[in-house]
Amino acid sequence: MAEQPERAAGKASPHESARKHVCGSARYIDDLPVMPGMAHIATGKSPHPHARITHLDLEHVRRYPGVLDVVTQADIPGKVDVAPVFDGDPLLAGEVVEFVGQPVFAVAAVSMEVAQRAVAEARIGYEPLPAQLSIEDALAADAHVLPPHEMRMGDVSAEISAAPQRLNGELYVRGQEHFYLEGQVGQAEPTEDGGIHVIASTQHPTEIQHLVAEVLDIPFNRVVAEVRRMGGGFGGKETQAGPIACMTALFAHRLGRSVRYRMPRRDDMVQTGKRHDFLNRWSVGFDDQGVIHGLDLMLAGKCGYSADLSQGIVDRAMFHADNAYFLNTARIEGLRCRTHTVSNTAFRGFGGPQGMMAIETVIEDIARATGQDPLDVRKRNLYSPGRDETPYGQTVEQHVLPELVERLEADSDYRGRRAGIEAFNQKHRYLKKGLALTPVKFGISFTVKHLNQAGALLQLYTDGSLMINHGGTEMGQGLFTKVQQVVASEFGVSRDQVMVTSTRTDKIPNTSATAASSGSDLNGMAARDACQRVRGVLCEFAASEFGVEPDAVRFERGLVVIGEREWTLGEFAELAYTHRVPLFATGFYRTPKIHYNREEGKGRPFFYYANGAAVSEVTVDTATGEYRVERVDILHDVGDSLNPAIDIGQIEGGFVQGMGWLTTEELLWDNQGRVISNSPSNYKIPTAGDVPADFRVSLYDRPNNEETIYLSKAVGEPPLMLAISVWAALRDACAATTRYRFSPRLDTPATPERVYWALRECETFNLEGHSGGHG
Structure with missing residues (x-):
């Protein structure tokens, strides 16, 4: 046998x-055979962040050899808006454009190259309008895509005022380009019954089905959306694939032939949403041991011109503003700032990473103010029995983190390495090492109940x-x-x-x-x-x-x-x-048990929490700000793993992607609202050479206490936030130049340039007469 x-x-x-x-x-979509007569799409895009269209002349486009069809908003037979939740995302712009790169018209031609050349023949007039391009602009104008939301626990002002020590702070966390290997792409073919078969690179086939049907004004049952695989998604194909699919379906419906739309990488980087930038401001009260008594926190997300998924994203940033720590008393306010830039969208972590960056900065600042190792402050503030209610009213029931952190601290020899690093830093003037251990507690479930x-x-x-x-x-x-x-x-x-x-x-x-x-x-x-x-x-x-x-x-x-x-x-x-x-x-x-009352800011939005912790060690050149990640130790909680090999791969990949977000991937706009990090030559994702040479990943072997599939836990998003340990280690190396009495501001991504200026801030601290120096 x-x-x-x-x-x-x-x-x-x-x-x-x-x-x-x-x-x-x-086989990915662009690998599928090209059908006879297949049409290809390109779009004409706005060069202005905010403007009124005064005239639109597309005759030269229509007459360009090889062009099969040209459409504007007026040619859409059904619903114009392809927003996922809240209205505000027209498939093609109408009278007004609201970000640089917004599609104004679309062309179908015999090849993608012909379509792109034809687009340049358009004659469009614009009347520029005032534009808000930054979070600060939006705050000054009181411009929001959705109303603010607040979570509150206790009398925050009283607790902060009565606390033995207080600090205020601010951190700017930049967004991130998805940079999936397979860009946005879709294909549509008309069916014999007047319907459409769409093959999409999407994380949400049902949304594609619904949007296509609404744009074409046909029943849902006439549209089939199919997905075999994507070459990466990371949230960038949750809503952003919708306009691609709708455009292919619109032309397929009009032309009666197969249509493919493969968006060029540069168009993709300009026209599709990214991870939200966040401006985080706080006031915190704490005692001499570093235990937090009260936190007042504002999280302001850069949403772009429309809501997209910003309600849930900023909500999740708020839900994770505690990360792994019991806050005792807290007020957390989430703002969804409207700017005339591309509408930002889902990205792995869905706002959680930006919220965690706020509290981890607070913890670091408390540690320096009280003269302690940040790990000790982290451990004192961890959720534990009796200190286990979150600001939104959910009780942490499975207390994994104290034991997990203790185990990683021992397995990574954190204390021994800390002593060795301090000795190294005393001996070296221009090289400083940094070390940090940071935890992660990430809630698992959609925060919109019916999606579960x-x-x-x-x-x-x-x-x-x-x-x-x-x-x-x-x-x-x-x-x-x-x-x-x-x-x-x-x-x-x-x-x-x-x-x-x-x-x-x-x-x-x-x-x-x-x-x-x-x-x-x-x-x-x-x-x-x-x-x-x-x-x-x-x-x-x-x-x-x-x-x-x-x-x-x-x-x-x-x-x-x-x-x-x-x-x-x-x-x-x-x-x-x-x-x-x-x-x-x-x-x-x-999913059972979950609920959340948004008006009260209380409930149980998550079925359970996935946990983890990472220790990162870095070496920084204090003369230039250049640095190297020397070693990373990870212990991550996946419950009873369904597949340890895949889970470890996800942990490694998520960590490296998070490290890119926090160190090298600088997402920038100019003062005209143009994305200037719009190609691989000026946007630096991590390479194989950036992966730590010493990279140790272990799984925390403890089953889920909730009835999940074979008592496993989710693994997709939580590992990304383990990379906060790299940012914290860089800040630790900078603080070493002040003998750990001061933590400089280190906005993300912490590029060598930003590290350089953080080091100069430390120099100023020393020159002003504080104890410290290079040693």
């Missing part, structure tokens, strides 16, 4: 498309093979692999017997986006429910056919076992089929 499969879930298995990725056979649901469709064939379809999308993170493992485990077969198929709206309707780190939680549970339904009818059949109790039927080792009798799964499926037993089922899951 062949070797029997072990339980698939929990094994360090390779990604289901890994071999195809490596050898190039994995998922469906799945399972089919068992008479040869024993299984096909599973679910509402989640694969963007390289391994969701399909984990769902495949779940199905294989439920039937006791090998992964090879399970096929996970493209996500399609005609198989699973009304899906939520694959976001909020909830892909495996939601879709894994829905797939398991479908499996249990099919197993249930098979067990009932066995009970009636063989006179046994249903629970006497076992699915294991690739077999169906009833007492001493054994069948392969295929043999038993064939037997059940001949007795007219249904071999398919839908599964469904909705």
Whole structure:
């Protein structure tokens, strides 16, 4: 007999498309065959951040050789607005443009090159209007895309006033370009019944289906949105893929032919939203031990010209402004600032990282003010039994962090290395080392309650093979692999017997986006429910056919076992089929326990928390600000891992992406509202050379205390925030030049230039007569 499969879930298995990725056979949208007569799209874009269109002459565009069609807003048959939640995102601009790069018209031509050349033939007149380009501009103008929101716990003013020590501070946290390897792309083909089949690179197929139907003014059931895989998403394909799909569908509908729109990288970097910039300001009261008594915090997000997902993003920044720390008394205000720049959108962490940066800066400043190691201040403020209510009223029930931090502190030899670093810094004038250990507590669930649901469709064939379809999308993170493992485990077969198929709206309707780190939680549970339904009818059949109790039927080792009798799964499926037993089922899951009253700012928005901690060590050249990340130690909580290999890969990738956000990826606009970090030559994502040479990742082996899929925990977003330890280590190295009496302001990204000016701030501190110096 062949070797029997072990339980698939929990094994360090390779990604289901890994071999195809490596050898190039994995098919992305731009790899699909070009259909005969296929049209390609380009858009004409606004050169102004805010202006009124005075005239629009597109005759030369229409007459350009190879042009098939030209559309403006007036040519859209249905709904003009393609906003995901709140109105404000027209597919094409109307009378007014509101950011540099906003599409004014679109061209379909025989090739992308022809379409791009034709666009340049447009004659458009503009009347410039006043523009708000920064958070400060928006605050001064009281310009918001949505009303402010507040969370409050206790009498903050009284606690801060009565505290033995007080500090005020400010930090500017810049945004981040998604820079997925596969840019925004979509393809549409008309169907014989007057509908549209859209193949999209999107994290949200149902949103694509709905938007396309609304733009074309046809029922949802005439639109099928399909996604097999994305070459990266990171939140950038949650809402930003919508206009791409709608544009292809509009032209396909008008021309009666296939249409593809592959947005060039530079257009992508100009026309699509990014991670929000945040301006964070605070006042904090604390005691001589560094324990926080009260915090008053403002979080102001740069939303761009429209709301997009900014309500949820700024809310999540507020939810995570405590990070891992009990705040005792707090007032957290979230502002959604309206600027005449591209509308910012979801990015891995969804506002959480920006909120965490605020509290980690506060902790660092308290440590320097009280003369303590920041780790000791962090540990004193960690959530613990009796100090476990968040500012939004949720109780932290699983106290992972104190033990996790202690273990990482010991495993990384934090104290011994701290002593060695201080000795090194005393001996070296121009090189300073920094060390920091920072924790992460990240809430798992969509903060909009109804999004926490998922469906799945399972089919068992008479040869024993299984096909599973679910509402989640694969963007390289391994969701399909984990769902495949779940199905294989439920039937006791090998992964090879399970096929996970493209996500399609005609198989699973009304899906939520694959976001909020909830892909495996939601879709894994829905797939398991479908499996249990099919197993249930098979067990009932066995009970009636063989006179046994249903629970006497076992699915294991690739077999169906009833007492001493054994069948392969295929043999038993064939037997059940001949007795007219249904071999398919839908599964469904909705996350329990969660609720949030936005008016009161209280509730339980998260099902559970994922946790982690990282220790980073850096060396800084104090003469130039250049630095190197020497070593990183990570201990991360993924519950009972569904796939340790994929989880470790996600932790490593998330950390490096977070390190890029905080150190090298400088997202900049000029004073005319133009994105000037608009290509790989002037926007620096991390390379293989930036990955720490000594990079140690371990999983914290403790099951989830909530009933998730096999007691696992989400892993997609939380690791990104472990990279805050790199920023904190850089600040620690700068503080070393003052003998740790002063922490300079270090806005992000902490580029060598910013580190240089932080070091000069430390020099000023020393020159003003404070104790300190280079040593």
